[in-house]
Amino acid sequence: xxxxxxxxxxxxxxxxxxxxxxxxxxxxxxxxxxxxxxxxxxxxxxxxxxxxxxxxxxxxxxxxxxxxxxxxxxxxxxxxxxxxxxxxxxx
Amino acid sequence: xxxxxxxxxxxxxxxxxxxxxxxxxxxxxxxxxxxxxxxxxxxxxxxxxxxxxxxxxxxxxxxxxxxxxxxxxxxxxxxxxxxxxxxxxxxxxxxxxxxxxxxxxxxxxxxxxxxxxxxxxxxxxxxxxxxxxxxxxxxxxxxxxxxxxxxxxxxxxxxxxxxxxxxxxxxxxxxxxxxxxxxxxxxxxxxxxxxxxxxxxxxxxxxxxxxxxxxxxxxxxxxxxxxxxxxxxxxxxxxxxxxxxxxxxxxxxxxxxxxxxxxxxxxxxxxxxxxxxxxxxxxxxxxxxxxxxxxxxxxxxxxxxxxxxxxxxxxxxxxxxxxxxxxxxxxxxxxxxxxxxxxxxxxxxxxxxxxxxxxxxxxxxxxxxxxxxxxxxxxxxxxxxxxxxxxxxxxxxxxxxxxxxxxxxxxx
Numbered sequence: 001x002x003x004x005x006x007x008x009x010x011x012x013x014x015x016x017x018x019x020x021x022x023x024x025x026x027x028x029x030x031x032x033x034x035x036x037x038x039x040x041x042x043x044x045x046x047x048x049x050x051x052x053x054x055x056x057x058x059x060x061x062x063x064x065x066x067x068x069x070x071x072x073x074x075x076x077x078x079x080x081x082x083x084x085x086x087x088x089x090x091x
Numbered sequence: 092x093x094x095x096x097x098x099x100x101x102x103x104x105x106x107x108x109x110x111x112x113x114x115x116x117x118x119x120x121x122x123x124x125x126x127x128x129x130x131x132x133x134x135x136x137x138x139x140x141x142x143x144x145x146x147x148x149x150x151x152x153x154x155x156x157x158x159x160x161x162x163x164x165x166x167x168x169x170x171x172x173x174x175x176x177x178x179x180x181x182x183x184x185x186x187x188x189x190x191x192x193x194x195x196x197x198x199x200x201x202x203x204x205x206x207x208x209x210x211x212x213x214x215x216x217x218x219x220x221x222x223x224x225x226x227x228x229x230x231x232x233x234x235x236x237x238x239x240x241x242x243x244x245x246x247x248x249x250x251x252x253x254x255x256x257x258x259x260x261x262x263x264x265x266x267x268x269x270x271x272x273x274x275x276x277x278x279x280x281x282x283x284x285x286x287x288x289x290x291x292x293x294x295x296x297x298x299x300x301x302x303x304x305x306x307x308x309x310x311x312x313x314x315x316x317x318x319x320x321x322x323x324x325x326x327x328x329x330x331x332x333x334x335x336x337x338x339x340x341x342x343x344x345x346x347x348x349x350x351x352x353x354x355x356x357x358x359x360x361x362x363x364x365x366x367x368x369x370x371x372x373x374x375x376x377x378x379x380x381x382x383x384x385x386x387x388x389x390x391x392x393x394x395x396x397x398x399x400x401x402x403x404x405x406x407x408x409x410x411x412x413x414x415x416x417x418x419x420x421x422x423x424x425x426x427x428x429x430x431x432x433x434x435x436x437x438x439x440x441x442x443x444x445x446x447x448x449x450x451x452x453x454x455x456x457x458x459x460x461x462x463x464x465x466x467x468x469x470x471x472x473x474x475x476x477x478x479x480x481x482x483x484x485x486x487x488x489x490x491x492x493x494x495x496x497x498x499x500x501x502x503x
Contacts, residue, residue, distance in 0.1 A: 019153040041158070044222045051218065 001080045003073045010072050012087035013049040017042050028069040053086045095269040099337040099501060100345045102177025102330030103439045104169040108141030108323050108426045112172065117443045119425065120451035121473050125307035126426045127321050132288045135295070139306040140285040141323025141427035151240065160202060160227050161283035163236030165326035166193050170237045170277045177330035177342065181241065190273035191234040191247035192263040194256030194280030196430035196488065198249060199228030200287035233281045245273050253488025255353070256280050257327065257434030258496050262351045264331045274336065279435030281326035294320055297361065299396050311455035312393035312400050312421045313463035320394045321427030327435035344501040345442050350379025356491030363399050363487060368406035371493035372485065379497045383411050387479045388450055389419045390437050392487045394428050401462040413466040418476055420469045421453035434486035438496065444479040445500040
């Protein structure tokens with residue numbers, strides 16, 4: 001997965017969790033929770049979907065690394081670069 | 092009995108397999124329209140079920156539907172529709188003085204089965220077990236989802252009473268109003284039971300799951316060839332107010348709850364007991380000061396099982412004998428057994444008879460079982476009976492719980 005594809009993957013997961021949100025204007029450097037309705041249970045859903053879709057285990061102490069889209073890319077890219085994107089959306 | 096405030100039903104919000112409002116539902120009951128369909132669920136395979144098609148997104152965001160439970164969505168839909176039907180703005184009440192009481196046969200089986208299925212796909216690695224499991228499976232989930240959805244802060248919880256639970260919800264709402272603990276109550280029952288294979292499988296193992304070539308004919312209480320229960324989902328919450336408050340605001344009153352009784356057989360896990368049911372009916376009548384001949388409509392619980400229907404028919408016969416003008420019907424023949432919602436839905440289906448003087452029938456009776464022969468049984472076609480003033484709504488459940496509620500017309 002490229003860095004761009006990781007953004008697509010994360011957005012796709014968020015779209016599953018919160019289908020009512022418009023994700024088209026998300027900025028990559030602001031915390032996700034300040035831009036959309038995303039509470040702690042939703043955040044755990046993101047972690048769970050990463051586990052199910054990509055077999056990525058994110059330990060609790062690293063949750064803070066996923067606060068922004070930029071953070072997600074930085075943290076996940078080493079873990080996902082050899083894995084294909086699993087979602088309907090395309091990069 | 093202490094002199095307690097009188098309690099009125101001023102609205103009904105419901106989703107039934109054959110209607111998503113009281114008007115739709117009543118029309119289906121008078122037209123003989125079943126809501127039972129072909130259904131398939133994992134491990135069980137093809138069977139029958141009463142399936143609802145209400146629009147959950149009318150009152151919930153997609154995110155909240157996903158996060159919550161089917162029972163929660165049903166309760167939320169019913170709560171909003173009950174308030175609309177009652178013609179009341181919720182902001183006239185202090186949110187801490189509004190109560191929600193959801194009768195449930197069980198709660199949590201659906202989510203537990205789903206989670207076990209899910210982790211089985213990951214070799215039972217519990218890191219894949221959802222953090223949503225506990226909030227979805229706590230017993231107060233349906234009532235609690237209503238409070239979260241509507242911003243209510245009053246007492247809200249479930250009443251677990253097997254298949255008698257819908258009456259228990261109603262009785263609890265009434266009592267909380269009488270105690271002055273709340274000023275407005277949403278009370279009744281909900282069922283998400285068609286989404287748990289375990290309930291189907293257990294009834295099948297017990298020899299009590301209905302089978303028929305035609306799904307709409309599978310639920311057939313009192314018929315000689317009945318062979319079991321059709322499981323249904325659904326819900327009904329009544330808007331309840333103290334009668335004095337309802338009259339003060341000029342509310343339309345669907346009926347006044349004038350008596351009730353809940354008791355236990357104390358005899359068996361699953362088998363019904365005519366004596367216990369008899370005592371429950373008589374208890375409700377005594378609490379209202381009404382003689383058997385004073386009842387116009389008896390809404391039976393009968394679930395289309397061999398032993399249950401005949402035991403109940405015996406109890407009804409013992410109490411009401413051959414009193415003329417006591418009309419007896421059954422709603423499960425149309426919608427199946429809506430479990431925790433059954434009592435509330437069945438009462439709701441009968442309430443319009445105060446207005447139209449018609450008693451809906453029990454349908455799907457091809458040959459009446461002699462053991463279930465009752466003088467006033469309304470069979471297959473609705474019956475115009477003239478004035479209806481008092482309805483008895485019966486609902487019984489496993490472990491021998493019995494419930495009966497009496498509702499009287501409030502004509503002006």
